[in-house]
Amino acid sequence: MTSPPRTVPPGTGSGTTPAATAGTPAARTGGVLARVRRTGGGSRRPGRARRAALPYLLLLPALLLELLVHLVPMVTGILMSFRKLTQFFIRDWSRAPWTGFDNYELAVDVSRPVGRALLDSFVTTCLFTVLSVALCWLLGTAAAVFTQHSFRGRGLLRALFFVPYALPAYAAVITWAFMFQRDNGLVNHVIHDQLGLGGPEHTFWLIGDNSFWAVLTVSVWKSWPFAFLIVTAALQNIPRDLYEAAALDGAGVWQQIRRITLPSLGAVNQVLVLVLFLWTFNDFNTPFLLFGRAAPDAADLISLHIYQSSFVTWNFGTGSAMSVLLLLFLLLVTAAYLLLTGRGRKDADAR
DSSP states (O other), rough: OOOOOOOOOOTTTTOOOOHHHTTHHHHHHHHHHHHHHTTTTTTTTHHHHHHHHHHHHHHHHHHHIIIIIHHHHHHHHHHTBOOOOGGGGGGGGGGBBTTHHHHHHHOTTSSHHHHHHHOOOOOHHHHHHHHHHHHHHHHHHHHHHHHHSTTTTTHHHHHTTHHHHHHHHHHHHHHHHHOOOOTTTTTHHIIIIIOOOOOSSSSSSSSSSSSHHHHHHHHHHHHHHHHHHHHHHHHTTOOOOHHHHHHHHHHOOHHHHHIHHHTTHHHEEEEHHHHHHHHHTOOOHHHHHHTTOOOOOOGGOOOHHHIIIIIIIIOHHHHHHHHHHHHHHHHHHHHHHHHHHHHHHHHHHHO
């Protein structure tokens, strides 16, 4: 007869338990290896750190150039605004007398000629900016919506729309300056000689009150293709199904634009209007090339006014103070605009 198998009680004989093997060297080594496998090994941490630092290293050259090109001149201009810097201290402007906030008081004191002239220039620039931005956005959006659907010659028409934006600014504005000449300019030739409008006497476009409309025309002409480009790119993201469904429901073209196109362009228009505002308010090339160093009172934009206060009258301290005030105004307007538009978009998304 065979005897039944003999069992070994726990903890006795040759049987082993987890408690008995936990303290062995082999078990400790296996546990370490398991932890190394789970964590990926210590050798991967330096590589991960290098990968995390790579974007910052790539941005470092651009950041250094940004500091060199923008921040350093900005800080220098702020320091100059607290000094009485004239042509006598051009060689070493650090020796100019320290005046504190006298330059700022002179710039904002509207009871004095300097402050009054700056206020008039500021009002003119605000009106010019509002009209230019509104017209650029309106023309750009209308042209983008018109060329949204395919038709024969659409590519050629779009290319023609981009011509003002592609031309060098100096060449374009100088061409307009010749066209606005009183005696032999193309504008007066077409308006007075060809169409017979305004009487036989030619109009002065680069002096007097008409100079405002001249600089506004050139500004809109060279800036509206940018709005057209941005809106055209944004329209490509609107699904065609929305327009087809709206057409099946009986919506007309204007209803589709109002209910589909414009709401879909909300985020793009937010950025577009802000960029156009900053570009137009700071525009220096257009009035300088049209009118020279001194613009007429009707077209005395603030960028050219600050240039005249600095480089024509040789009062760089006052000009720097005006530049700092302009910078603060643009920062406040930008912050308020982003805050209001961001809050409006949040309210619209909540509905």
